[in-house]
Amino acid sequence: MKKLLSILLVAVMLLSLAACGAGTKTLRISTTTSVNDSGLLGYLLPYFKEATGYEVDVQSAGTGAAIQKAMDGNADLILVHSKASEEKFVADGYGVERIPFMYNYFVIVGPKDDPAGIKDSKDATAAFAKIAASEAKFVSRGDDSGTHKAELKIWAETAPNAETDTWYINAGKGMGECLTMASEQGAYCLTDKATFLSNAKNLDLEILLAEGEDMKNTYSLIACNPEKLPDIDTEGAKAFIDWMTGDEASALIAKYGEAEYGSALFYLIEE
Amino acid sequence: MNMDRELFQILGVTLRMSLFSTCISCLIGMPLGVLTGKGDFKGKGTIKKLTGTLMGLPPVVAGLIVYMLFSKNGPLGALGLLFTVEVMVVAQCILITPVVIGITESMTSINAKSISETAKGLNFSKRKTALLLLSENKQALLSVVLTAFGRSIAEVGAVSLVGGNIQWKTRVMTTAIMLETNKGNFSFALALGIVLLLISLIVNVLASVLVKEDKNA
Numbered sequence: 468m469k470k471l472l473s474i475l476l477v478a479v480m481l482l483s484l485a486a487c488g489a490g491t492k493t494l495r496i497s498t499t500t501s502v503n504d505s506g507l508l509g510y511l512l513p514y515f516k517e518a519t520g521y522e523v524d525v526q527s528a529g530t531g532a533a534i535q536k537a538m539d540g541n542a543d544l545i546l547v548h549s550k551a552s553e554e555k556f557v558a559d560g561y562g563v564e565r566i567p568f569m570y571n572y573f574v575i576v577g578p579k580d581d582p583a584g585i586k587d588s589k590d591a592t593a594a595f596a597k598i599a600a601s602e603a604k605f606v607s608r609g610d611d612s613g614t615h616k617a618e619l620k621i622w623a624e625t626a627p628n629a630e631t632d633t634w635y636i637n638a639g640k641g642m643g644e645c646l647t648m649a650s651e652q653g654a655y656c657l658t659d660k661a662t663f664l665s666n667a668k669n670l671d672l673e674i675l676l677a678e679g680e681d682m683k684n685t686y687s688l689i690a691c692n693p694e695k696l697p698d699i700d701t702e703g704a705k706a707f708i709d710w711m712t713g714d715e716a717s718a719l720i721a722k723y724g725e726a727e728y729g730s731a732l733f734y735l736i737e738e
Numbered sequence: 739m740n741m742d743r744e745l746f747q748i749l750g751v752t753l754r755m756s757l758f759s760t761c762i763s764c765l766i767g768m769p770l771g772v773l774t775g776k777g778d779f780k781g782k783g784t785i786k787k788l789t790g791t792l793m794g795l796p797p798v799v800a801g802l803i804v805y806m807l808f809s810k811n812g813p814l815g816a817l818g819l820l821f822t823v824e825v826m827v828v829a830q831c832i833l834i835t836p837v838v839i840g841i842t843e844s845m846t847s848i849n850a851k852s853i854s855e856t857a858k859g860l861n862f863s864k865r866k867t868a869l870l871l872l873s874e875n876k877q878a879l880l881s882v883v884l885t886a887f888g889r890s891i892a893e894v895g896a897v898s899l900v901g902g903n904i905q906w907k908t909r910v911m912t913t914a915i916m917l918e919t920n921k922g923n924f925s926f927a928l929a930l931g932i933v934l935l936l937i938s939l940i941v942n943v944l945a946s947v948l949v950k951e952d953k954n955a
Contacts, residue, residue, distance in 0.1 A: 475928070528920055535922025609905060611921040630906045637905035639917040640898075648902055651810050651820055671810075 493522045494703040497534070497542035499613055500641050502686065503527035505661030505732055507723055508546075511716060518715065519706050529612035529641070537561065537691055544690045544704040549613035553687050561696065562689035568712050569720060569733045570685040573617055575676040576646070576663055577603075577655035590679030591621045591657070599627060602634040604654035606645050609637035613684075618657045621681055646670055659684055661724070661732040685736070688712075744906070749937070752910040755823055755897070756890040759830035763886055767835045768879065771842025772871055776850040786843065792836035801896030804829040808900070821902040826910075829896040834886045841885060845878035846871065877949055884945055891938060911937075 502508060503525060512523050526536060530549045537545045538561050545562070547553060556562045575585060575594055583603040585594035598605050607629075608615035619626060627635035636654060638645050642662040649656035650670040663674065676682075688711060690704035710716055717735050724732035774785050806812050808820040808828075819825045853874055857867040872879065894912035901908035903917060911934045918927035 528922070532920050532922035535924065539924075610917060636902075636907075639903045639905060639909065639913070641920075648821065 492520055492703070493524055494544075494700055494707060495524045495526070495542045496544055496546060496707070497526050497528070497536045498546040499530050499533050499548060500527050500643075501548070501612075501614065501659045501662050502546055504643060505659075505665060505724075507661070507720070507733065510723055511711075511719055514715065514719060515707065515710055518710055521703055521706060523707075529608075529610045530616070531611035537696075540696045540698065542691060543700040544688060544707060546686060546688050547613060548684055548686045549616050550685065550687075551616070552613075553689060556689060560694070561692055563692050565687050565689050566708060566712065567685050567687045567736055569735050570683055571660055571733050572678045573614065573657055573682040573684050574660050574663060574674045574678075575655060575657055575682075576649065576670075576672040577675045578653045578671065579673050581675055582653075583655070585655070586675050588676055588679070590681045591676065592623075592679075592681055594676050594679075595621055596625065598655055599625060599632075602632070604634050604636060604649075604652050606636045606638055606649040606652065606654045606656045608642065608645055609639040610641070612642075614642060614657065614659060617682075617684065621657070646672065664724070664728045664732065686733070745933075747906060748909050748911060748914055749933075751823060751908065752891060752912075752934075753937075755826050755830065755910060756887055758827045759834055759890040760883060760887045762827065763831045763834040763838050763890075764883055766831070767838025767886075768842050768872075768882065769868075771839040771882075772846050772850070772868065772875075774839070775843040775846035776854055776871065786840075789836045789839045789843070793840050795833060795836070796895070797833055797893055798895035798899065800832045801829050801899035804832065804896070804900050820900065821904060821908055823901070823908055826897045826901040826908065829900045830890045830893060833893065833896060834889050837889060838882055838886050841882045842879065845882065846875050849874065880945055880949055884942060887941060888938065891934065 496508075498508065504527075508523075508525050512525075515521065515523065526542065527533070528536065530547045530552060533545055533547050534552055534556055536542055537556070545556070553562070553565050557565050573591070575591060577583075577585070583594075583598045583601040585597050588594035588597060605627075607618060609629075629635050629637040636648070636652065638648055640648070642658055643666055645656055646658060646663060646666055647670070648654070650672050653671075655675075656672070660674075660677070663670075663672075688708050690701065690708060691699045693699045693701050720733050721731055721735060724730065774782055804825060805820070807814050808817065808825050809815055810820070850871060853871055854867055857870055862870065892912065894916060897908075897910060898913045898916065901910070901913065903909050903913040909917075911930060915927045915930045915934070918924075918930060
């Protein structure tokens with residue numbers, strides 16, 4: 468088993484070496500699926516390249532995996548949305564500084580007829596209580612992603628037990644797949660607004676609750692720490708953070724999604 | 739503790755799914771494979787080409803077809819079987835049956851002709867000939883079963899799509915490995931992979947013991 472592990476390890480290291488060698492000015496960003504699925508980076512990166520000359524490789528995964536990849540030395544910076552994990556990443560010395568720079572709101576989506584009657588709830592906590600009381604189906608990400616952690620935080624001590632509460636479906640999947648499952652099962656789901664809107668036309672779901680006090684979703688940038696992780700492109704990470712928090716990107720982000728969905732998908736954090 | 743219980747539950751679902759898919763696809767595929775391997779008949783070439791093509795069917799496509807069939811708005815949606823172990827078995831059978839037919843065909847075609855000629859000389863009935871064919875090719879057929887089992891226990895794309903990887907319900911070893919990988923628990927995912935390989939090893943050892951005992955008898 469040790470031998471097998473070491474062989475695998477060598478293979479992984481060779482692969483990451485190969486990734487480092489390719490191109491001189493390539494920046495590696497590890498981000499979450501919700502950022503990537505919204506199309507935001509695809510929209511911003513050509514402008515970033517024009518301004519700085521950097522090519523960017525975007526790897527997307529759930530926040531848990533996105534952070535793990537950076538801890539394994541496979542990224543120069545991370546763009547994620549889970550405050551507690553981010554603070555731990557910085558505290559453990561892997562990240563330089565947590566820079567919250569934009570936010571949006573999680574929304575609760577569900578079937579049109581709203582069987583649990585959550586529509587006029589004052590916040591997500593109240594809506595979740597109604598769902599649990601009526602035992603209406605609810606699809607959970609269950610994958611340690613930022614959205615999953617946000618969901619667990621809203622449930623707090625009232626979190627259902629997936630083994631005994633059969634209405635609580637722990638899917639262990641990405642946002643898009645969970646929404647599809649919720650649509651199939653006539654279930655509720657907590658989602659980031661951007662992913663829902665970009666998939667909405669294929670879904671039998673509606674936004675039933677938006678913008679509760681406990682539904683804020685903050686995205687942060689963290690440059691990886693070269694003291695802890697070797698071969699980090701510190702300059703590139705700094706260039707990206709400076710550009711993302713600068714005027715050009717701010718104007719672009721504030722506009723993003725307006726043409727297609729009638730409202731912006733992300734809001735900037737005013738300093 | 740809860741983790742151990744959950745691991746056993748996942749192993750249970752994995753075995754249930756793999757054994758059922760193996761049994762069903764072998765029950766359908768082996769007779770068809772023996773038939774095509776044995777005789778020369780019109781359309782044999784077409785069947786061979788068809789099974790050969792279906793052997794290359796990407797799992798995710800098979801999953802997609804099954805998903806659309808059993809989806810809420812699909813033709814079989816009323817059955818409410820999407821995201822159940824049953825529908826995972828259906829997808830698996832679509833994937834594995836062509837493999838079973840293909841390998842059975844190529845294995846039995848080697849000696850099928852001589853065996854059926856012998857049977858003819860002995861004036862065997864059709865049923866008896868078929869039984870003779872099966873027992874003469876016992877070892878080959880066992881390796882077909884093992885191949886089918888190996889395919890089904892290792893499959894991830896189709897079962898993830900139609901099963902949904904739901905905890906305590908449709909999560910199997912491969913989708914659990916994928917989930918842990920997505921969570922960033924790479925070493926735990928690898929450990930699960932080793933458990934899966936161990937199960938495969940146990941099944942293979944059991945099978946070889948079975949054949950050996952049979953030979954000694």
